[in-house]
Amino acid sequence: MIQNCLKQRFEHTSQLLRFCHFQLGFKSFSFSVLPMTVCPQLLQTDTIEKPAVCVIYPYCSRSKSLHDRAVINCQYSMATFSTAERKRRPHGDRKSSEMSLHLKQTFEAAVLTELYPRSQIDIYVKILQADGGNYSACVNAATLALVDAGIPMRDYVCACTAGFVEDTPLADLCHAEESGGGTSLALALLPRSGNIALLQMDARLHQDHLDALIEAAMTACKGLSKVLDGVVRQHLEEVSVLTRD
Amino acid sequence: MAAVQVSEAEKVYVMHGVRDDLRLDGRGCEDYRHMEIETDVVSNTDGSAKISLGHTDVLVGVKAEIGKPKAMVPDEGYLEFFVDCSANATPEFEGRGGEELGVELSNTLCKVFNNRHSMDLRSLCICPGENCWVLYVDVLLLQCDGNLFDAISIAIKAALFNTRIPKVHISEDEEGVKEIELSDDPYDCMRLNVKNVPCIVTLCKIGHRHVVDATLQEKACSVASLLISVTHRGTVTCVRKMGGGSLDPESIFEMTEAGKRVGKALHVPLMELLQKEESLGKKRQKVGFLG
Numbered sequence: 001m002i003q004n005c006l007k008q009r010f011e012h013t014s015q016l017l018r019f020c021h022f023q024l025g026f027k028s029f030s031f032s033v034l035p036m037t038v039c040p041q042l043l044q045t046d047t048i049e050k051p052a053v054c055v056i057y058p059y060c061s062r063s064k065s066l067h068d069r070a071v072i073n074c075q076y077s078m079a080t081f082s083t084a085e086r087k088r089r090p091h092g093d094r095k096s097s098e099m100s101l102h103l104k105q106t107f108e109a110a111v112l113t114e115l116y117p118r119s120q121i122d123i124y125v126k127i128l129q130a131d132g133g134n135y136s137a138c139v140n141a142a143t144l145a146l147v148d149a150g151i152p153m154r155d156y157v158c159a160c161t162a163g164f165v166e167d168t169p170l171a172d173l174c175h176a177e178e179s180g181g182g183t184s185l186a187l188a189l190l191p192r193s194g195n196i197a198l199l200q201m202d203a204r205l206h207q208d209h210l211d212a213l214i215e216a217a218m219t220a221c222k223g224l225s226k227v228l229d230g231v232v233r234q235h236l237e238e239v240s241v242l243t244r245d
Numbered sequence: 246m247a248a249v250q251v252s253e254a255e256k257v258y259v260m261h262g263v264r265d266d267l268r269l270d271g272r273g274c275e276d277y278r279h280m281e282i283e284t285d286v287v288s289n290t291d292g293s294a295k296i297s298l299g300h301t302d303v304l305v306g307v308k309a310e311i312g313k314p315k316a317m318v319p320d321e322g323y324l325e326f327f328v329d330c331s332a333n334a335t336p337e338f339e340g341r342g343g344e345e346l347g348v349e350l351s352n353t354l355c356k357v358f359n360n361r362h363s364m365d366l367r368s369l370c371i372c373p374g375e376n377c378w379v380l381y382v383d384v385l386l387l388q389c390d391g392n393l394f395d396a397i398s399i400a401i402k403a404a405l406f407n408t409r410i411p412k413v414h415i416s417e418d419e420e421g422v423k424e425i426e427l428s429d430d431p432y433d434c435m436r437l438n439v440k441n442v443p444c445i446v447t448l449c450k451i452g453h454r455h456v457v458d459a460t461l462q463e464k465a466c467s468v469a470s471l472l473i474s475v476t477h478r479g480t481v482t483c484v485r486k487m488g489g490g491s492l493d494p495e496s497i498f499e500m501t502e503a504g505k506r507v508g509k510a511l512h513v514p515l516m517e518l519l520q521k522e523e524s525l526g527k528k529r530q531k532v533g534f535l536g
Contacts, residue, residue, distance in 0.1 A: 075332050075339055080383040081290045081306030090329050092341075124332035124339065126385075128304065129287050 070116035074103040076138060078127040099135060102198060106139055106188045109197040112152045121151065132175035133161045135186050140224065147232055155190040157197055158224040162187065162217035164209055169216035187217040191225035249461045259466045260452040268456065275507050277458045282399065284407040284522060292408025296400040299460065300390035303397050305382060305404040311425065312379040314370065322369020322377035324359045326351040334389040350393065357474045357483045358401065363442050371413055376425060378410055391460040394472055398445035399515060405442060406519050409434035443474040443482050446508040448500045450492060455500045457507050471500045475508025
């Protein structure tokens with residue numbers, strides 16, 4: 001039944017992303033102990049809001065450090081009031097650990113870690129309110145945080161979810177659509193080269209539909225990368241005007 | 246807590262300044278930093294508030310659920326507190342690093358707020374002995390720059406003011422089994438009376454004087470601090486001494502008096518602001534986390 005409702009509602013808007021709003025560097029920090037770059041980042045997409053913080057350390061623990069590149073450490077956690085049902089543990093449960101691992105995998109593909117041997121880059125993402133597409137919003141927020149921190153990357157990493165409902169591919173699923181039982185695919189893309197950093201799909205899907213679904217997600221990601229680029233350039237303009245005077 | 250290291254020269258500088266009633270940012274000893282409060286920021290909750298006090302950012306969400314009342318007081322509901330120190334605030338809080346601080350904060354908040362003098366817990370009762378409303382108050386620390394207790398208490402008061410609990414109808418069928426129905430209308434809800442909810446004032450002793458709303462740097466220069474929770478009438482509901490140093494009885498008396506004065510003065514503007522925000526209704530521009 002929910003499939004029918006969704007189909008009627010989204011026939012026309014199947015390729016549109018929900019309204020997104022990004023802002024860089026919205027908090028200021030002062031640290032006097034470790035020389036490190038900290039850049040908080042806020043991402044608000046319609047009803048999901050997540051601050052992401054990215055921190056880079058010049059050194060990290062002996063056991064974890066790598067001699068030729070930086071270690072990327074991600075922590076994904078959700079606020080206890082972020083979901084409709086109150087969540088008891090903000091992080092440490094299986095889903096959060098799995099998400100942290102996925103984020104780490106995504107960013108190891110994008111960040112030029114060879115430039116920082118024996119260092120550690122920490123990315124902390126906290127979900128304040130969840131309405132589907134958690135992973136994609138995290139990736140987008142973390143991308144902007146890394147850009148704000150000045151960490152060199154190969155390309156923006158844009159992520160989006162896509163689903164298939166009654167033969168219509170939908171981009172950017174909300175919570176009701178994700179839990180409605182249809183397929184949902186999460187894709188993280190490096191737009192310029194078209195390389196996929198992470199691809200994840202749950203539920204069954206006929207192989208003929210897979211291409212259409214990936215195509216829908218990739219188009220959405222490319223659109224998103226233009227928005228991210230615009231925001232970064234705008235922020236840069238504002239900052240350069242302020243620092244010039 | 247996220248600690249800042251200060252040199253001896255800086256400590257002396259801060260102490261001399263405080264002695265002359267002039268702090269690092271030009272405030273007087275009993276002045277608060279610039280405070281911004283906004284309610285109803287998270288739509289998944291029954292009530293929420295965000296406060297930024299200088300560089301300290303706290304987000305509080307209140308969720309109401311139906312549960313069983315405690316055996317000792319069957320006709321009252323209760324509040325449960327959980328403080329989450331997120332890694333966004335400082336990397337020391339990653340994983341389980343923030344748990345200790347979180348537990349300390351939750352326990353103190355429980356003592357201060359979860360009693361019948363602060364809140365009318367009877368109004369949270371649905372069926373005496375069987376069902377009651379349990380308010381889960383979740384505090385999220387987004388940024389830490391000293392004076393967490395004050396910011397959290399003000400945010401809790403604002404969030405409780407903003408909380409809307411749906412009204413319930415109890416129907417009993419033939420066998421005597423009670424059924425609880427929540428009303429479907431989202432506007433048919435019960436509000437909480439937050440008049441008696443106290444606000445916490447933390448006073449830190451630096452040298453021979455005390456300061457209100459200490460930043461991390463000033464905290465590093467102080468030996469001990471006193472936490473006082475004050476209601477709008479000036480009644481002191483809870484006093485706690487924190488920190489490693491010792492305080493002499495006269496200082497404690499002085500600090501309590503100052504705390505009462507400052508705390509009493511906090512309530513009136515806070516309630517005015519909350520009521521003004523509420524009266525704007527739908528026309529209010531939500532700033533949320535941007536700006």
